[in-house]
Amino acid sequence: MTSDPVPGADDGYDEWADALVEEGFYLECPNEHGSLPPRRVCPECGSDSLSEVPLPVRGEIVTFSQVHVAPPDFADNTPYVTAIAEFGPVRLTGIVRGLDAEEVTVGTRVETDVAQNGTTGKRLVVFRPRQ
Amino acid sequence: MTGVRVAGVGLTPFGEHDGRTGRDLFAAAADEALADAGVDRDDVEQLNYGNFMGALAERQGHQAPLMAEAAGLHCPATRYEEACASAGVAVREAVRAVRSGEQDVVLAGGMERMTNLSTARVTESLAVAADELFEVRAGVTFPGAYALMARAYFDQFGGSREDLAHVAAKNHEHALDNEYAQYQRRVTPEDALDAPPIASPLHLYDACPITDGASALVVVSESYAEANDLAAPVRITGTGQGGDRAALQDRAAIPETPAAADAAEMAYDDAGVGPDDVDVAEVHDCFTIAEVLALESLGFYDPGEAVGAARRGETTADGALPVNLSGGLKAKGHPVGATGGSQIAELTRLLRGDHPNSDAVADATVGLTHNAGGTVASAVVHVLEVAR
Ligand SMILES: [Zn+2]
Numbered sequence: 001m002t003s004d005p006v007p008g009a010d011d012g013y014d015e016w017a018d019a020l021v022e023e024g025f026y027l028e029c030p031n032e033h034g035s036l037p038p039r040r041v042c043p044e045c046g047s048d049s050l051s052e053v054p055l056p057v058r059g060e061i062v063t064f065s066q067v068h069v070a071p072p073d074f075a076d077n078t079p080y081v082t083a084i085a086e087f088g089p090v091r092l093t094g095i096v097r098g099l100d101a102e103e104v105t106v107g108t109r110v111e112t113d114v115a116q117n118g119t120t121g122k123r124l125v126v127f128r129p130r131q
Numbered sequence: 132m133t134g135v136r137v138a139g140v141g142l143t144p145f146g147e148h149d150g151r152t153g154r155d156l157f158a159a160a161a162d163e164a165l166a167d168a169g170v171d172r173d174d175v176e177q178l179n180y181g182n183f184m185g186a187l188a189e190r191q192g193h194q195a196p197l198m199a200e201a202a203g204l205h206c207p208a209t210r211y212e213e214a215c216a217s218a219g220v221a222v223r224e225a226v227r228a229v230r231s232g233e234q235d236v237v238l239a240g241g242m243e244r245m246t247n248l249s250t251a252r253v254t255e256s257l258a259v260a261a262d263e264l265f266e267v268r269a270g271v272t273f274p275g276a277y278a279l280m281a282r283a284y285f286d287q288f289g290g291s292r293e294d295l296a297h298v299a300a301k302n303h304e305h306a307l308d309n310e311y312a313q314y315q316r317r318v319t320p321e322d323a324l325d326a327p328p329i330a331s332p333l334h335l336y337d338a339c340p341i342t343d344g345a346s347a348l349v350v351v352s353e354s355y356a357e358a359n360d361l362a363a364p365v366r367i368t369g370t371g372q373g374g375d376r377a378a379l380q381d382r383a384a385i386p387e388t389p390a391a392a393d394a395a396e397m398a399y400d401d402a403g404v405g406p407d408d409v410d411v412a413e414v415h416d417c418f419t420i421a422e423v424l425a426l427e428s429l430g431f432y433d434p435g436e437a438v439g440a441a442r443r444g445e446t447t448a449d450g451a452l453p454v455n456l457s458g459g460l461k462a463k464g465h466p467v468g469a470t471g472g473s474q475i476a477e478l479t480r481l482l483r484g485d486h487p488n489s490d491a492v493a494d495a496t497v498g499l500t501h502n503a504g505g506t507v508a509s510a511v512v513h514v515l516e517v518a519r
Contacts, residue, residue, distance in 0.1 A: 013264050035381075036265065043376065063286065063385055065278035066331040067270060071255035074270045082270045084279060084380045091380040093269040101331075106286045117268070125269050 010122075012038025017123040020112040024055035026090045034089030058130055059087035061108040066101045073119045085110050085127055094125035103129075134353035135229045136363040137515070138236075139168025140476035145344035145464030146313040147246045153182075153189055153345075154201035157242040160345035160469075161202035164238065164476075168349035169361060175349075176234045178208035179225045181217030181241025182468035187256045188244045202347075204238065212468075214260035215417060217241055218346060219471025219502030219511030223370045225350040226513075235355040240347035243466035253341050257467070260505040262378035271379075274338055274418065276506045278330035279379055281420040284386035285332065288435030292332050295419035296323035297442040299336045299461055302416060305448060306458025308487035311473075313340055313464035337419040342464030346472030348479075365479045369404070369514030371397025377508045388507035391428035395501070395512045399430075402497075402514035406430035409514075410495035411481060412452065413474040415503040416459040425501050426454065429512070448491040456481055456488040471502035475513060482517040494519065 016037045019025055027035045027050040029042035034053075041048045064083035067074070074080065081096040081104050092112065096104055110127035117124045141163030143156050157180070165172060180195045191197070195208035211221040218241030225239035245253050257273040258266075266276065284290060300320045306312035318336055326335035356363045373393030376382055383389070399405055406429060414429070416422035426437035431452060440446045446454035457463050457477035460470060478498045480486035492498075498515045 009263070038264075043381070063279045063283035065275050065282060065333075066328070067272060067275045067278075068327070068331075069250065069254060069272065069274065069329050070270065071258055071267075071272060072251045073255070075251065077270070080270055082275055082279070084385065093266055093271060093378070093380045095270050106282070120268075122268055 014123060017114050017125060020114050020125065024112050025052040026055050027051070028053045036090060055090070055112070056088040057111055059085040059092070059110050059112070061085045061104065061106060061110060061127070062091065063106060064096065064104050073117060076118060083127055092125055094127045096127045098128045132230050133232060135226050135367045136351050136353060136356045137348055137365045137367060137475065137479045138170055138351045138356060138361050138363040139164045139166070139349040140479050141167060141347040142311045142473055142476050143345045144311050145342050145466060148343040153185060153191070153194070153242050153244050154197060156244070156343065156345040157198045157240070157347070158201040160240060160347040161238060164240070164347035164349050168363070170236060170349050170351070172203050174236045175204050175206055175238050177206050177228060177237045178204055179211060179221040179237055179239040180208060181211050181221040181471060183212055183214055183217050183243060184256045184259070184467065188248055198242065202238070213509045214504035215415065215465070215467045216471055216502045216504035216509050216511050217468040220372065222348060222350065222472055222475055222513065223372060223511050226367050226370045229350055229352050235352045237350045238347060239350055240345065240472035241469040242345035243468040244343045245341045245466060246343050250341065265378045265380060272330060274333055275330040276379055277418040277420055278333045280386055280424065280506065281332050284420060284423070284438070287386050288438065290438035292324060293320065294438045294442050295337055296320035298416065298419040298422050299323040301441040301447050302455045302459040302461040305456050305488060306462035309458050309463060312458040312462055313342055314458070314462045333418055333420070339417045339460040339465040342466040344464060344466035344469050344473070346469040346476050348472055348475055364517050365482050366516050367513055368516045369398035369402025371395060371401060371512045373397070373510045375508050377505065379506055386424065387434060388424045388428045388503070388510065390507050391425060391501060391503060391510040391512065394510040395429045398512040398514050402516070404497055404514060408497045409452065409499045410497050411456065411478070411492045412454050412499045412501065413457060413459070413478050414454055414501040416455055416461045417465055419461065421503065422454065422459065424507070425503070429499065429501055448488060453491050456486070456491060471511060474500040474502060475515065478515055482515060
């Protein structure tokens with residue numbers, strides 16, 4: 001099941017997620033395609049020349065859902081709001097904290113944070129409100 | 132290149148099959164398909180078998196040879212896994228094997244057992260089809276992912292929960308007389324609107340049920356059908372497959388499914404037909420919004436136009452383009468790895484005239500099936516034609 005440890009599965013991802021607490025980053029190729037690690041080549045053009053670029057501090061929610069039926073890893077959190085937010089050239093998926101479900105709309109401005117999933121101990125991308 | 136016919140189809144009823152193993156379910160569907168085709172077991176040269184979560188649900192990997200054994204077949208057997216499009220790709224590869232001239236008779240289909248797991252475990256097992264790092268860890272479930280697509284659709288194009296409720300009501304209505312359907316019961320748009328939320332804006336009746344079931348098709352070459360004097364009027368004239376980024380966040384547009392558009396373009400070109408030629412379609416409505424996205428990707432509607440199709444009566448049994456006359460995944464059930472095969476089985480029966488809803492499409496000559504994997508990171512489209 002998904003909570004079982006898979007050696008190596010977090011390589012690159014954990015470092016990326018940890019960075020979200022302070023200054024996050026994304027990967028950029030010479031053609032200015034944005035992507036997220038872990039990654040060997042740009043998924044758009046195949047370039048293997050990827051550099052880390054600071055993630056814009058403020059993002060905007062592009063879609064969201066309040067989830068009522070959760071997998072076991074999130075059973076303690078229901079209901080929770082999961083969202084996709086746009087930060088410049090990349091989008092991230094995370095859980096919204098610090099806002100009631102009714103307050104979340106398309107266009108809500110957020111910043112990134114990282115929490116721990118209490119069930120799995122894995123890092124959890126979190127969006128918090130930011131003007 | 133040789134033509135391809137569907138010589139016979141077999142399905143188990145979809146629903147809860149307590150105490151039946153996957154082997155038993157698939158063997159029953161295969162048996163029915165071979166009997167329907169009038170094809171001898173010994174003539175089957177290859178088994179193409181779709182399954183998604185068997186290693187989790189029944190703790191059984193390497194299922195294809197087991198299924199061949201269960202069905203009494205002595206031939207090479209391969210499992211195809213493409214999440215909810217597993218059987219669709221199994222059929223597509225069967226078509227390609229026959230067209231290449233390598234095989235004359237391929238049994239293709241799939242099986243899934245799901246109801247033996249708790250709802251939470253099924254939710255978790257289905258989530259494996261999403262991106263583990265960027266979606267599953269962020270709490271995205273399968274309904275949650277389609278909910279994200281639905282919200283983005285409403286935001287970009289308009290449409291409402293009420294529009295989606297009409298999709299649910301339509302497909303339940305179509306399933307009333309289908310003996311293979313899990314739910315042969317009416318659901319009104321009001322029922323759908325009042326049902327408890329699963330992942331907003333999607334509620335219980337926006338979602339397909341958790342289902343056990345199997346599908347099987349006997350796919351043969353034109354020459355085999357003629358040499359053996361088979362009554363096999365339905366031809367598979369087009370097949371196509373498309374792919375996309377796995378995670379929704381990485382797609383160019385969230386409320387669109389270009390993998391399905393690519394698969395459709397390939398299948399239309401292959402068959403030499405276009406969306407205007409299609410008389411009836413079975414599309415992958417794992418959630419009500421999925422049917423809407425499918426109809427737009429398949430070229431039946433412009434982006435933003437399909438959400439009101441069921442409400443306007445255009446995709447109902449008496450509409451201009453009846454969609455999901457089987458009841459769809461929504462009412463018929465969605466045993467993930469069997470679904471793509473069951474769509475083609477249902478469409479074959481509809482075109483042959485031996486489906487309970489065949490009267491609604493008595494003059495139909497061209498049908499289309501659309502089978503999607505995950506949030507349409509993969510899609511398989513088939514065109515079926517019958518001579519009238
Ligand atoms: Zn690039």
